Amino acid sequence: MKMFDDKVVIVSGASAGIGEAAAVAFQAAGAKVFGLASTAASRAAAEAKHPAIAWLAADLTSRAQIDAAVEAVTRAGRIDVLVNNAGIYKFASLAASTDEVVRSQFEINVFGLIGLTQACLPALTASLGSIVNVSSTSARKPMRDQSVYGASKAAVEALTRSWAIELAGHRVRVNAVSPGPTETPGVAKLFPSPEVRAAARAQISSVVPLGRIASSDEIAHWIVALADPRASWLTGQVLGVDGGMSAT
16 A cells, blocks of 8 residues: 555646656655646646646636636545645846736745645645645745745745644644755756756756755655655654755
């Protein structure tokens, strides 16, 4: 018997990167996984790639779409784990951080995360479930041009700790993973050419004590570990999976 047999897991932002790796890892561990994608197109692409996962399109800026997606999941009977992975990043200096740059990141990274968690809360309470939020080292380690992104992820960590206390009486555990630099399709798109990407990868690796960038699978491993029912005494924690960056 696998550790997540008979469990239902929702992963937001599951069509690529860390979310995709987490969805696949939970499915391999026996869970019935529902992956949320932001658009119908990304849902269709993910469904073609991972047909064993149930896919739903939900724009996390729309509470109506969030509620519709969660209602579709609860028809499966329960929700045991919610992984709040969906997030965006738009790196810019303070002077260049337009209203759109600021609002769009908070809409997804904070407001969307809150809305999805609220929608799942009755089912999570009924199942004595677990919430795993995905933060970033940018939440605690200041980086140039990442003040707004870092602030949105600092909010995620604050919510994680507060919800852990608030929901402890319902025996719902709340933890977070805080990844360091990770190879994802979104990060790759930040660089205009393979040459620039290689130079950036080398520069980033040089400031990571372990000397390299993580794979999405390495982050997903710890998301699954935090949700594991055997981690029943663990709540309110933010786990830095960052090659030692948080120690520097």
